[in-house]
Amino acid sequence: MIKLLVSDELSKEGLDMLRKGGAVEVDAKPNIPHDELVKIIGDYDALVIRSGTKVTEDVIEAGKKLKVVGRAGVGVDNVDVNAATKKGILVMNTPAANIISAAEHTMAMMLSLARNVVPANVSLKAGEWKRSKFTGIELNGKTLGIIGIGRVGGEVAKRSKSFGMKLIGYDPYISPEVAVKLGVRLMSLEEVVEQADIITIHAALTPGTFHLINKDLISKMKPTAMILNVARGELIDSQALYDTLKEKKIAGAAIDVFEQEPPTGSPLLTLDNIVVTPHLGASTKEAQEKVSVEMAEAVMSFLVDHKIKNAINAPVRGMDPKVLPFISVAERLGAFAVQLVDAPVSKINVTVYGDLASVDTKMITVSALMGVLSNLSTESPNIINASYIAKEKGIQVMESKVEDSKRYVNMISVSIESENCKREVRGTAFPESEPRLLGIDDFDLDIPLEGDFLLSAHADVPGIIGRVGAILGDKGINIARMGLGRKDKGGNALLLISVDTPVSLDLIKEMNQVKDFKEVRTIKLSGLDSREYLQF
Ligand SMILES: NC(=O)c1ccc[n+]([C@@H]2O[C@H](COP(=O)([O-])OP(=O)(O)OC[C@H]3O[C@@H](n4cnc5c(N)ncnc54)[C@H](O)[C@@H]3O)[C@@H](O)[C@H]2O)c1
């Protein structure tokens, strides 16, 4: 039975969905201490989390059976994605399910800050009636600086525009067209910080965005300006923010997220010009239902049907459907090619020809690599860790694209180099048919790319096929199909026989001694035939 652990609070709807059908045994242990998680994670195939659980390297190492980490939410900065990738563990999230809630919370924080809602509430409840003390500012006509104009930043832009705000922003990765559509004038980070009346941060936390808003930038803010952070605590240098607020060098801040959560003992909590909430951006009934249901669906369909959705560390995002039938072709070609070389592989070149040359073919390269590594590695390569394992083994991976595919609409070539040789195999997928092998080195063939083979390179002399047939017949090995290729009459020839039972290595050794045979090999693809292919 597949076992799944939920280690943060997940709404009932998601939990019910995970438990529906009984295919998966679900344990919910919200807020489990880290040490306890490390102790028990070895029993589980899947882990579902929110931002509370830290999926650090020790969790990944201890997760011997772990296949997937599902983040019910956006940020995966609490997951060591590199460590998961090395181990072939899929990491997925729900990229859009809570963004409206995060944007609405940003607006709530902005309005609350602008109109002193929180201190006025405290004052009135303490028996005071001080109206002028809490005079605020209008958002109308103010300049909002949005740093990080992705999903949440974009939603904040739309809402702020309807409040009559002028929008400026910084995001090194969005296109000018998207910014124009949102009505945001793009400028440098420094200019945004200097010109904005209110700054709101919505970048993802990455090594490159840690303390993006540092002491130097904070010192450039207008003395009347306010800053909001509903993204991640680590995006702002909180010591610099504290010093600035303490000295009243800016008007205020509204903070939902902290460098350390919970922010126990943080000096920020002692200031009266800051509004804080305990990471509530996604804490609405609607968002929690959506993230939990979406994550439950995605994790179940991965565990049960081998379908991947919203992957963080698999090369499937935006994959063209055209690529799909070629995934198993590439894997089989890789597995075939590597069995043609005897020395350690130093280089793999995957070339796509024809129609495929116009689309993203990263999945084809990774699949070919998986085929190669399935014969070289004990580490169970999959689409997630194949590139990492290849790098570890010092194998150089190259990809090329050629628009002209000669005779075929599409073709893939996998060539493998080792110290003393270079071998190449070519193949394709015809519509509604099994993968086909179209050639080996200089020889053209056409034979289904499945099962086990006997390959013979020999002199093009009469009687070879008969001799091979007799040897195999003698051992009770049935020939299923046969492909024959030669370049010049009387020169070199190649025979590829698809056999019903594998040919033993002893027989291969024996045949290599026979006159006229230059290279006899057995090639095994039968392990791949029974493999469950991932769908997207
Ligand atoms: N407080 C909450 O509960 C809550 C809820 C949802 C999301 N979040 C957080 O909000 C943030 C935004 O989420 P999203 O869904 O919009 O993510 P997103 O990936 O859609 O957008 C992030 C944007 O940041 C931009 N970016 C990357 N590097 C940058 C840099 N150096 N400077 C400026 N911009 C940069 C990216 O180009 C992208 O447009 C994330 O940090 C996410 O974890 C928090």
Ligand SMILES: O=C(O)[C@H](O)COP(=O)(O)O
């Ligand atoms: O990145 C996110 O999705 C938010 O920070 C929400 O985090 P949460 O799931 O812990 O509320």
